[in-house]
Amino acid sequence: MRYLVLNRTPLTGRRFPDWLGAAHEVILLTDAAAVSSDPDVRSAQLAGYAHVEIMEDFHFNPLVEARAVALHQKWDFDRVLALSEFDILRAARLRELFAVPGQDVASATAFRDKLEMKRLLERAQVPLAPYASVANLADLLGFIDQEGYPVVVKPRWGGGSIDVHVLHDQQDTEELLATHRSLGTDDGAQLLAEKYIEHELIHIDGIVVAGETLLMWPSTHGDTTCLDFKEGGALQSSLLDPADPLLVPVRDLTRQALAALPTPDTCMFHAEVFLDANGRLVFNEIASRMGGGMIEHVLRQSFGVTLPEVYVRAHSSDELPQIPATPVRIAGWSLFPPRAGTVTEIPTECPVPGTTQYRRHVEPGTVLSRAQTSVDKIGSVLAVGDTRTEVETALGEALVWFQSSTVIQPEAQGSE
Structure with missing residues (x-):
């Protein structure tokens, strides 16, 4: 072939x-x-x-x-x-x-266009935050009037948390208008508005081959979110333990979403679910591809497979590797985002117990601007352990170590 x-x-x-x-x-x-x-x-x-x-x-x-x-x-x-x-x-x-x-165009569109995705999920009674298409200012103001602040506005076709805005008040709305001139055009903007939910973000990663789900496992971002990068905050994630009470309901909700969409017979997937303040699971979105950040590395550490390799091999009818039903160990990752300034010191090795991989992604002398996406990073670390608690402890210690060991000289006030 x-x-x-x-x-x-x-x-x-x-x-x-x-x-x-x-x-x-x-x-x-x-x-x-x-x-x-x-x-x-x-x-x-x-x-x-x-x-x-x-x-x-x-x-x-x-x-x-x-x-x-x-x-x-x-x-x-x-x-x-x-x-x-x-x-x-x-x-x-x-x-x-x-x-x-x-995967055909109809399927790809359902996984790429967040508005089409939400409509299909809503028809299947998948729990969602209130949402609306936003093509112009009237659409946005109507949604805010109906739902109140805060409101999330994001591109229908986006990825990596690029151009995602949380509007808390009229000033935030005016700032959005200043950067999205398409809201004033006859064609209109390709945006989606959603009611913001205070949440813990859970992502679910896996693969379907010939209609059979070979891997589906949730991870949690804990008290970090994909929007923390806007404030220079680290983004971290850890697999759920096999005994975690969220495991079954999160996987059931993901299966419901996959069934509601025109899911290809063979595809990788990356889904996001909100756990709100009342303990309710609310589905956010799903993509038919490998998750970003260090998700691929975590699954390799925990399940012994490289998911893109499994996906590609599945298209050539090669014998696929066996994927264990539960992780052989729990793994997690943390990304350390840039902040504006010049890097003067950044460590080369991580001494924190439990970490198995550390990389610095810039060299001393690099001039940085703030992160533009949720996966922008100047350093990253992978950790493993017997439990999620062990992994999150190692990740927390690694963050403290990295912040204390890295020096970024801020730009002088008034400099160009």
């Missing part, structure tokens, strides 16, 4: 030819930013492909799809694979053009 792979993430660790097997031809269409500038690393990354094309401008560029069409005329693809959130719909459009199996 011939596979077209659309890729925009670093290719190290993404061995598509190995995952699909030597009996298949793999053609790679990749973002240039995903390929190393080091000749030796680059050579290793691109080995094994029948053909490679590298494009400088990959994000939302219709020329990427045009090149895919041209390649299909030569190679006659049997499958199209894509792992990134922002290639889900692109890949679906190409599958329909090429008349090959896989």
Whole structure:
């Protein structure tokens, strides 16, 4: 079989030819930013492909799809694979053009367009926060008048908590208007408003292969949220213990959501559920792709599998690795976001017991601005333990250590 792979993430660790097997031809269409500038690393990354094309401008560029069409005329693809959130719909459009199996446009839209997703979930009586489409100021003011502040406003097609705003008052609303001029156009904005819920955020990650759920396990962000990065706060997550009373109801709610949507027979998924102040579970959203942050690393530590590899192998009918029913150990991660200034000191090794991996993502001398997405980071740490409590203790100690060991010199007042 011939596979077209659309890729925009670093290719190290993404061995598509190995995952699909030597009996298949793999053609790679990749973002240039995903390929190393080091000749030796680059050579290793691109080995094994029948053909490679590298494009400088990959994000939302219709020329990427045009090149895919041209390649299909030569190679006659049997499958199209894509792992990134922002290639889900692109890949679906190409599958329909090429008349090959896989997630179609209707399914991809349901998982990408948060408004369409909410409508389908609502019809299936999945518990949701009140929501509304926002195309213009009248839509927004009408929703605020109905629900009151605070209100969350976010792109219908977004990801990574990019451009997500929590409006607490009229001043916040006016600031949103200043940055979203599309609210005043005839075409209107592609935004979604939701009633803000005080919550603990639980995310659920897993994979469905040939209609069978092989893995579904929840994690909690504890007292951190995906919006803490706006204030420079760390984002952390830890798997739930197998005996956690939330495990069964959270998984049941996720199954209900997957059943309500046109879920592909084979797909990874990343869902989010709110646990509100009254202990009620409220479904937020779900994506048909691998979760971000260090979720992939945590699942590897806890279940012994690399989820994207399982997903890709499932498309070539290779024998899949066995996934244990419960984690062999609990794992968690923490991301340390940037704040504006110049890095003067940042540690190279983490001495905190229980941590198994630490990385610094910037060097001394780097000039930083504040985080723009929930996964922007200057440092990250992975921790393992027998229980969630052990993991969260290690993550907490690692955060204190990192903050005390890292020095960021603020910009001088009045500087350009």
